[in-house]
Amino acid sequence: MKKNPFRILNIDPAGYDNESLKKKYLELIKQYPPEKRPERFEEIRTAYSTIRNARSPYEVLSLAPVDMTGNSGILSKEELKNNLEEKLGIKKAKANLKKNMLLKKLEEITNDTRN
DSSP states (O other), rough: OOOOOHHHTTTTSOOOHHHHHHHHHHHHHHSOTTTOOOOHHHHHHHHHHHHTOOOOOHHHHHOOOOOTTTTTTTTOHHHHHHHHHHHHHHHHHHHHHHHHHHHHHHHHHHHHHHH
């Protein structure tokens, strides 16, 4: 079974940035140096590089299996999607697009009724 890199590093998949990721990584490699715990060090290093190399929010989502039951602070798939969309401004862009489409339609309707 593939291990969740976010669990290995103990970070929230929806609420991290590069700075907090790097800080947590450095903290863990100090705690588990390669001389004393090489298997744990390698696991931490691999998890960090996996998250760091994720190219898109959707790739990040694929790295973190989501608990669909919503138990114990783990975000549901919908909550995780909403958090990512909010961070990236996708929700606002979708809302603006819908608003513009409605305004255009309303303008077309008013022009038709005037003619």
